[in-house]
Structures are given as structure tokens and as C-alpha cells.
Amino acid sequence: MDAKLIAELRAELGPEVVLTDPATLGTRSHDYWAVSHLRRFRAPEGETGGALPGCVARPRDLAEVQAVVRFAAARGVGLMPFGLGSGVCAGVLGDPATILLDMGAMDRVVSVDPVNLLATFEAGCNGLAAEEAVAAHGLTIGHWPQSIAISSVGGWVSTRASGQFSTAYGNIEDIIHSIEAVLPDGEVVTLGKAPRAAAGPDLRHLLMGAEGTMGVITRVTLSLRRQPETRAFTAFYAETMEQGFEAQRRIIQADWRPPVMRQYDAPEVFRLFSAHARGEACLLIMVHEGPAGRVAAELAAVKAIAAEAGLTEADPAATEGWLAHRNKVPEWTDLFKLGVIADTIEVSGSWSQIGPIYRRVMAALREVPGIVNASAHSSHVYRSGINIYCTFACRPEDAAAMEARYLECWDRALEATAAEGGGIAHHHGAGRLRKAYLHHDLGAGGIALLRQVKAALDPKEIMNPGNLLP
Template sequence: MSAESKEAATNGDSNSFVEVYSAENNGQQFRKAAKVEPTPSAIPKKRQDLLKWNGWGYSDSQFAVRKGVIWFTGNRYPIGELELPYFTQWTKDVFNVDLSNPIKPQPPITSFPTPIINQEFLSEVKNLNLSVSEDGEDRLFRGHGHTLHDIYVLRVGMFARIPDLVIWPDSHAEVVKIVVLAAKYDVVIMPFGGGTSVTCANSCPEDEKRMIVSLDMSQMNRILWLDRDNLVACIEAGIIGQDLERELKKHGFTTGHEPDSHEFSSLGGWVATRASGMKKNVYGNIEDLLVHAKMVTPTGVLEKNTQGPRVSIGPDFNHVILGSEGTLGVITEVILKVRPLPPCKKYGSIIFPNFESGVQCMREVAKRRCQPASIRLVDNEQFKFGQALKAVPSFFGGIADGFKRFYVTKMKGYDVHKMVVATLVFEGEQTAVEAQEKLVYEIGSQFGGMPAGEVNGQRGYVLTFVIAYIRDLGFDFNIVAESFETSVPWDRTLSLCRNVKGRVTAECKARGIHHYLITCRVTQTYDAGSVVYFYFGFNYGTFPDPCHVYEEIEEAARDEILASGGSLSHHHGIGKVRKKWYRQQVSSQGVQLFRAVKQKLDPKNIFASGNLDSGSHELQAKL
């Protein structure tokens, strides 16, 4: 092993993480003894000190209306403190809203459901000197995720059931003690990571009569060790994505895993939901990055005793943990693959005359396996929306942009009501990136595409993190909106997009909804298919229960997705929102197999989240 590899990963700082090194004589690995302190986190333990209690993201970041014009507050994002006149007009045109007449904001919630307390359990927990809270705000913050339903409930009322106690464990050993006590006193545990779930996975079952404990993993956020030779790192499951990448970057590494929720979601949540990142083409999805996972269950700790790059020792128990969604236990530690930071990163974009051409290009790129780190295609509705989010003259305004429009529409013959754009991110060695760029743009031109510049590509990528804030603005003006996704074979991608849009349109017309938006983008490419993301929102006018109306329409859209050959989920998971379709997706035998695993690992149903189809009620009825 080189002297450089033997150098401490922390450059001598024993409070960060430790180096793994191999003995020259026998190849065995050792870890340098050191106390590893928690990682400084961008998200505080008291989440309400920084994040919205009834919306997405940071409290100082939001779309707001000032003097009739929409602007974005704060300075965390590139569009911060900028007025958005084009977006203002787009909002009026699409949703027919009166921006001078917002819904009166609701005051913070001060009354919370009465907790159910198991005194024996609570006494033993306190004897362990664990960090706990019975505070109503702490409990509420961990009793929901970020579905439309979750945020709507917070804006009009209160959940019938929230966690009765919050516990912040500090180590794997503490988690083991907590789970043992929960099993002893029949107390429910719901693991909590970043709270970004869009499947109601964090929602407490309303009919649960036992004490519910939210196990907030955020204080277990250490990078325990980094193995430079084998390019793996052992990391506690509570670490938030942006913290993980920041700390690894200091030492020249990255996981490359970057989901849309990267700022707030946790490593344990990624594993528990089988997450996917925007740059999976280079780095892989979470299952590709995962080497080892440790999960505490009521009957013991589930983990493998080997960490080879690939092993043939029967079924891979990592895949029992992956996608388990808090139903079997709590993930405490994860060993992930890491990569050296890429020396070159470039953005790009391609404009196509229509959506069909763009999809055909993406299919060819996937067929030739020359995908850049990220390639995403938005339809015409999203193309117009993206242009509207510019504070400066957009594609449709200004002298310079006017020339671009003339060239594209008159000389190239593109129709502004049909054209679409693909945004690109390239990462790797300089020569490899240049070769990949050349090839991708050549393929694009074969399907009528033309380069649209680096700036458009970078804007499209960065705006991904801002889009989630728009839904909160909609709530202020009688608009409800949500996203949903699927994966689908290539030969059904176009028909699925067309069918789902048609189904949503028909459902809106049947309900007398006149002002709505249904739009999609292709976000991932695989050898055998693509990933499609839909955005749907509407002006609900005088509907007394708009959330229910939205859920009815999305349910119809999901039926259409399945009928069109799409999957139940690509990376959002199942939770409670999609569990009604779970059996038809995995078969009755699949459900029985999953329930058998549940019965073995959690016979008393301590992890009673009710997600997937774990048979929680049936299990409880046996007791």
C-alpha cells in the first residue's frame, strides 16, 4: 500500500473519520483507533429552527408574491431574491389565479394529539440517558412526510395520530438497546431519517393503540472510516445527503448519489426505499453502491460477515434490507462505494423539435451505452415552464434571445409549442468527457436536435432543487399539485406518456376542472427502459376537499401507468400510498414471502409502520 494511502483520511484530525489500511504481510485490514465525532450537519436537531413546519425546505426560501410579481426569497439558490415576471404570467395563464388574493396563512399549530405513554418503557429509556423529547412540535415534525396529503393536512387541520415520543440514538449500540426495550414493552418504533417521504411512509397508523416512538437517526451521522484502497466508506445511516457529500469532498471523494431530495434525505432512507440519484448512469443506484448494511431487528442484528465485491452465498440479504421501508427494523450503518472526485464536470443541453424525437435520441444513447452522468428530457409544457422561471429575458424575450428564437423557429423550423429540451451533465476524465460530449451531440443531431448551450443545462439541473418549493406557493392560491413517477420499457415510453396525460385530462374534464397542468419528463435511461416523472396540478376553485379530488385523479393515473406497462414505482417506494397495488406487482407468493420474513424478524410487529403489505394487522391480531 502506498504512503499516500496510509496517510490518515482526515489529515490527522481524529475527530472526523479514520483510515482503513492493510498489513503488508497478511493482507488483513485494521482500523486506526480514534474517537469519531458527529458530522456537523446543515440540518439542526431541532428541525423547526431551520425548516418549514408546513411546507418544503428551508424557512427562508420560498416563492412569494410582492407587488403582484412572484419572486424567490433567500440566497440559498441561484434564483434567490430575484423577481420572476415570466413565471408570474405563466402562473396566471395556466392556472387562472388572482395573485392579489392569497389564502390567509394559518397560524402555527399549538395543540397536538394526546400522547400514549408506556411508562415502564419511558422510565427505562430515561435510565439509559438517551436524548428524548415529548414536545409536540418535535413529535409533529416526525409524524409526516411530504406528500400532498401530508402538507394539506398541516394547512387545514391536524393528524389524528403522531409519534408519542422522539428518541435520538447516538450509536448502533443505543439502537439495539432501544429496540430490545420496545420488544419487551410492546412499543412501536418508526425509523425517521430526513422526513422527505412522498408515500406517507412516516404517517402513524391511526388505529395503532400502542405507544409509537419516532427513532430519529439524525445524530448518527458519522463517517466511521474511509478505505482509500478499496474505495469504500462505512457511514452511519442518519447522515443527510448534502453533509455526506460535503465531508467526502474534503478528502477528494464522492458517492455520486444525488436524488432530488439530496439536501434533506438520509442515507438510511435511501437504502430503505431503494433510492435513485440523478447521476446514476456513472455511479449507479443505491443498490449498486451498497456493499454492506447493518439493520437492527427485534430478533437480532441482520448483516453479512463478508464484504467481497461479489459473493455467491445464496440470496443476498442486502436486498431484504433494501426497500424494506421501516417494516423490518432500523438501518444503522452502511458501507458504500465511493469514487474519487471527477476532474472534469460539464453541463450541456439539446433542443429537439418534439418529444418523440427526444425520446428516440435517449433510446439510442442508452442502446450505445454512452449516457452522460445525467440526461433528462422535458416535454413542451415543462420546457415553457423552465423558460418562465428565468428572471432575465427568457427564450421568448430580449434582443439576443429574440435572435435565438428566430433561428430555431424560422431557420430550423421548430414549433415553440412542440419543441423540447434535454439537459446533460458530463463527469469524468477530461478526454473521456470530450469524447462523450461529441458522441451524444452527434446522436442528438441524428434525431433533429441541436445544441442549446451549457447555461441551459446547468439551469435545468439546479432548478431541480427549487421545483419542490412551488407547491407551497400553489397552496396560497387554491392550487394543489404533486409529482409521481414510474419506469417503463422503451417501446412503451411514448404511449405511456400519451395515455397518462390523456387519462388525467379526461378525469379533470369529468370533474369540471378547467385550469390544470399535466406534464412529464424522462429522467433516467436504462438498457431496457426509461424513467418517467409526471407533474400534475390544478386550480380547485370551490372544491371542499381538493386533496381527495387530487388523490382520485392520481389513482386513475396510476391505474393507467400499470395498464400501459409501467411500474408501480421506480424510486419513491410504496409506503401507504401505493400499497393497494403491491400484491398485483409482486404476486400473492411474493406477499407471503415478505410476510414470512416480517414474522421471522419482527414477530410482535414492533416496526408497525403499515408500509408495503407487511400484514401488520394480521400479525397483531395473533398476539
């Protein structure tokens, strides 16, 4: 962006909205993608290791968002929405030709309605602040991404986020009541009105998972829950991941829905549950919540099903410990200092596919030179299948190869998943990292359809150019 353009935008919106100081540009030049952090780590002191946005626009209300969008549309300038920067797939990546649209100043809890269990938040509202606002009324959003303390409500919608309690409470698409957004032409829409409707296609889905490419989410109304009466914990050992998957399949298909069901393979048990490690056993942990009578029935049933499937009981303290420490987000730089680059890759498959996906992804990752860890756990369970969260860590002999090795790990894991018929993106979104693999999930026809929709909504291609669409 040339200085004249920035000056025009500043003249229109004021100096407190349009920012160009290096500190602001620097902290908004990328999200939590490991490679962006690596580039910054390896850059000279005070530099980011990547490009900066042309400027940062930080609107304070809907009208200012509209003004920025209209400015961008009129000048054909790119616009990159930014929530709180916790994305991990490079949905945000500095581009000097674009305006970084920082939604962080629109962070209000607009309303909480304890009768209808609805709450409205501005898009930049911090996730934990949102949860605490409804918790004060004895309610919960029921959406607990690991990033809850550093992510925004608008970001949850934009990336089609999942929370740790999804098996009972659903993913973000099951929690969203309505979405207010500014479309690329500057018009405001509020999508979603009734508890449920058959009034044409559900247009809310154009914005969920669009990662800033279809418009700017400005407000979100979520459908809440009352806080559960009771909570209980179970834990079980499985001899193999396959045995644990089979137990989970039986539990969910018998119509039990513990909100949390996570199975860790042996390497992860050693790393994350060392006090509970038992030989090569995998560990399945479950949190049970709800009315006391139902939780009691669920505990009895789950124990019986697990035993029938060949699992043995473990100390539920393992589950309780996980709950207490579950939202620790890794600091990439701590690993970089050790010459290690790591990440998690969440993929999914049907029950028949997931065992082979797990084996094949693990084998593929272990072929990468310098790999020091390849492990996985499952965390979201459905009637027809389950996800796995693969973790890799790589310490190449030559630290300059860290980025290349990282990309190789991703490539191998996604291609291995696709080769077994699995889904290559369970819940972190696609961003710039995964867009080249999106065809595995969407097919050529789906990609073409996505392009048609994008061209219709954003004919000038101003919204997050370069993101999501392959």
C-alpha cells in the same frame, strides 16, 4: 402507548433519548408527503392535522437502537424509523400506538477511505454532509437525489433512492457496499463485506427498499468515485417526447452513459426553461462527465446520434442552468395558499412502453376536475427502458376537495401506468401512499413472498406497522 410504557422506556434509556414534548412529536409526525403537509396547513393554528407518535426515541448509538428495538419487541409496540423526514410517500405517519425512532442523532461520518473508495456513515447522516465529507478528499458519492440537503444516508437505503446522476453512477443499490442494521429481534447484522460475492443470496437487499419494515438501518458503507476530471453540457430539442425517447434509447444502447439525461415535455420547458422554450418542442438535457478524452468522444457521438434521430441542438446553457438550481425542493404551503395541491409521480417502462405510458398518464391526469397542470420529464435511463416523472397540479373549486383530488390524480396515474405494463414506483418507494398499487409491480405471488419474508423477520409486526405491505 400508555404513559406507563413510555415511562418504562424513559427509565431504560434516559430522558434525553425518550421525548414526549409536543414540538418534538409534531415535527416527527409525518414526512414530506404532500397530504400530510396539506392536513397540517388546514389544521387549526399549532395543530398538525394528524395523529402524533406515542413518543420519540432518539438513540445516540447502536446499543441504544438495540435497546429500543428490544423494548418494542418485548412489549409488542410498533416502531417507526425516521431519518430526516424527506420521504414523499407517507413512509412515516404519526401513530399514537408507536414509538417514533428518530435516527437524526446518529449522524456521524465514521470513516473515509480514499484508497478503497469507501466511506461509512451513521444512518442519520445528512446526505449533503456525507457528500461534502468525501468531497474534501476529492471524492464523490455520485448520488444526488433532489432531496440531498434534507435526506439521510439511511433513508436513501431504506427507500431505494435514485440520484440525478444515476444513468452513469447507478442507483443507491449500485453504490452500497455494506449495511449495518438492527433486526426486529434486536440482533445486529452487518451485510456486505467483499467488493462482490457469491455467498448465498445478497441479504443487503432485504433492507434496501424495506422502508423500515424489516429492521433499523444504523450504518451504511458506500462505494465512492473520484471526482470527474471534466464536465460538459449538451441540450437538444425533440419534436415529440417519443422522438426524444428514441434518441436516448440509441445513445444508451450504443453504450454511452452521460450521467444526467433528462427530457422535459413542452409544458415543463415553458415552466422550467422559459428562456429556452421553442414552440411545442421538448428539451433533452445531458451532463457529460469523466476523463477528458472520453467526454470529448461522448460529445461527438451524442451529437451525431441526436442529429440522426431528428433532434436539433439547443443552448447547453439550459443544462447548466438546471444544474445550478436542481435541488430546489418545493414548499407545499406556497401552493396551498393558492388553493393548489401538486406532486410528482415517478413511474417507468421499457422503451416500447414509455411513449404510451406518457400519453395515457397525461390524458388520465387531465380528466381530473380542477387539474391545472399535467406534465412530465424523464430522468433515469437504462438499456431496457426509462422512467418518467409526472407532475400534476390541481386547484379544485372547493378547497376541501384538495386531498380527494390529489388521491384521484395518483390513482389515475398509477392505474394508467400499470395498464400499459409500466412499473408504478421508480424510486420514491411505496410507503402508505402507493402500497395499494404494489401488486401491479410484484404480482400476487410477489406480494405473498414479501409477506412471508416480513413474517419471518418481524413475526410480532413491530416494524413500521401499516407501511409498504398492502
